[in-house]
Amino acid sequence: MKTKITMVGQEVQELLDGGVLIMFNPNAPQELKDVAALHEKQSDEQDVLRVGGTISFGDQEFKIDFVGSEANNNFNELGHLSVYFNNTDEDTGKLPGSIFVSSSKIKAPVIEPEQIVSID
Helix, strand or coil: CEEEEEEECCCHHHHHHCCEEEEECCCCCHHHHCCCEEEEECCCCCCCCCCCCEEEECCEEEEEEEECCCHHHHHHHHCCEEEEECCCCCCHHHCCCEEEEECCCCCCCCCCCCCEEEEC
């Protein structure tokens, strides 16, 4: 599944520095646009998030280690996804709409408009 980043909110880099990325479809409420990377899905695939899969931001690839119980539903319906990078101390039970990803090479990705995000 592929989606394209259309806009990067002004506070996204600060969140990325803390190891979190928030994604939403372009219909996100105005108050979320500053903290989110807006994206447009390039296909209608559903339930693409799975443990052991990968999510890539351009050529920056991460392994999916955890998928919250609501993550696929939120991503299917709202394009909403919270991605935690190389984060091992969060309580996953309190983050049902999130995924946790890891990479030994990259702490957090560079996110920019027109970038393709792939989920395999």
